[in-house]
Amino acid sequence: MIRELEQADALSLDDQRLARRHARTALAISGLHTMICLFYFQGGYMVANGPTLAMLLGGIWAGNLLLTLLVFSGRFRRRRDPSLSLPWNLWLTTSMMTSAYFMDEFRISIAMLFFAAMLLASFRQSLPGLLIMSIGAVSGYLLVLVLVWHNRSVQMNLTLEMLQWLIFCMASVSFVITGVGINALRTNLTAKNRQLGDALMKVREMAIRDELTGLFNRRHIMEVLTQQQALAESGEYRFAVCFVDLDHFKRINDRFGHAAGDEVLRRFAEIARASLREADYTGRLGGEEFVLVLTQSDLDGAAQVAERLRVALAGEDFSALDPALSASVSIGIAAYRVGEELNETLARADRCLYQAKTRGRDQVITEEALPLAVPA
Numbered sequence: 001m002i003r004e005l006e007q008a009d010a011l012s013l014d015d016q017r018l019a020r021r022h023a024r025t026a027l028a029i030s031g032l033h034t035m036i037c038l039f040y041f042q043g044g045y046m047v048a049n050g051p052t053l054a055m056l057l058g059g060i061w062a063g064n065l066l067l068t069l070l071v072f073s074g075r076f077r078r079r080r081d082p083s084l085s086l087p088w089n090l091w092l093t094t095s096m097m098t099s100a101y102f103m104d105e106f107r108i109s110i111a112m113l114f115f116a117a118m119l120l121a122s123f124r125q126s127l128p129g130l131l132i133m134s135i136g137a138v139s140g141y142l143l144v145l146v147l148v149w150h151n152r153s154v155q156m157n158l159t160l161e162m163l164q165w166l167i168f169c170m171a172s173v174s175f176v177i178t179g180v181g182i183n184a185l186r187t188n189l190t191a192k193n194r195q196l197g198d199a200l201m202k203v204r205e206m207a208i209r210d211e212l213t214g215l216f217n218r219r220h221i222m223e224v225l226t227q228q229q230a231l232a233e234s235g236e237y238r239f240a241v242c243f244v245d246l247d248h249f250k251r252i253n254d255r256f257g258h259a260a261g262d263e264v265l266r267r268f269a270e271i272a273r274a275s276l277r278e279a280d281y282t283g284r285l286g287g288e289e290f291v292l293v294l295t296q297s298d299l300d301g302a303a304q305v306a307e308r309l310r311v312a313l314a315g316e317d318f319s320a321l322d323p324a325l326s327a328s329v330s331i332g333i334a335a336y337r338v339g340e341e342l343n344e345t346l347a348r349a350d351r352c353l354y355q356a357k358t359r360g361r362d363q364v365i366t367e368e369a370l371p372l373a374v375p376a
């Protein structure tokens with residue numbers, strides 16, 4: 001069961017993991033941009049010398065590094081946008097537009113990389129964010145054209161450049177529309193994922209809890225015992241098991257009714273929860289039989305807890321159900337011995353419980369009090 005639950009946990013979306021993946025993809029886009037710049041520089045298509053290009057790429061990667069560190073530090077993991085998708089996009093766009101300024105007529109090919117960044121941001125940003133990015137890129141590219149025209153007007157075919165800019169604008173608008181669709185899909189998927197997570201939690205609780213008392217059920221308590229055994233086998237760790245059985249419960253049912261019997265079971269569960277430490281476990285084996293798993297406990301410690309529980313139930317006021325109603329428990333206790341099978345511990349606890357019943361009920365018996373020759 002625990003393995004299945006861990007597998008289910010692994011299926012849930014982790015925002016921080018997505019943020020890191022987003023940062024890696026942004027770096028890949030920036031890497032592609034750098035490669036194109038180097039290629040154009042080698043081919044002589046850039047209006048920049050070596051030091052200028054080095055400064056440009058150095059500045060771009062310093063910004064990339066800063067954003068990557070911010071995302072990986074997890075500082076923004078509780079924020080609405082842990083991926084920092086808007087700053088990433090604006091930074092990538094600024095990088096592209098700045099390098100486009102140093103290109104000749106191939107500058108549009110660099111600006112086109114903006115759409116890869118836009119697609120990436122679509123997974124995080126809704127309409128306002130996408131509009132900011134698109135307007136930023138369109139006006140950024142226009143600024144590049146104006147600056148190029150102003151500084152190097154002889155190298156420009158103004159009509160062709162404006163036409164390319166218009167196409168860039170239209171492509172931007174279509175990417176905003178597509179991005180909104182992608183984002184809506186993702187938001188929907190996230191909501192569904194949350195609902196699935198909640199449902200999974202409920203199923204998980206139902207799978208390990210007893211419906212009437214809310215205590216752990218038999219199957220889960222057996223898993224707990226197996227874990228406790230592994231801990232005890234691996235080092236300085238001990239635990240004790242208490243078998244608890246309500247006395248003459250059939251009489252309670254017969255005399256006061258099944259509903260009153262159910263209420264006694266629930267009350268016992270509450271008392272047990274209140275009497276035990278957080279680290280201990282209480283389970284209902286079935287009917288009026290319960291088991292306590294007392295962690296880091298020896299027989300004496302367990303006997304004290306069991307006695308406290310016995311006294312608490314004996315003193316419980318059931319007068320609201322019926323003035324004549326009272327309840328008591330018999331408890332048998334065994335401590336796990338390193339190297340033995342769990343069944344052996346449970347059998348000893350069971351024998352102690354049997355002794356408690358035969359000696360008159362309403363009492364706690366530890367395995368120390370067991371006659372040595374009691375048959376298994």
Ligand SMILES: Nc1nc2c(ncn2[C@@H]2O[C@H](COP(=O)(O)OP(=O)(O)OP(=O)(O)O)[C@@H](O)[C@H]2O)c(=O)[nH]1
Pocket residue numbers: 212245246247248249250251253257258259260261262265286287288357361
């Ligand atoms: N109200 C209620 N009764 C239950 C539930 N599960 C089992 N029982 C009843 O618990 C009673 C257990 O009776 P027995 O096994 O004879 O044990 P006892 O009467 O407690 O006698 P001792 O254990 O010897 O003290 C039975 O009558 C079952 O029907 C439950 O969920 N609710």
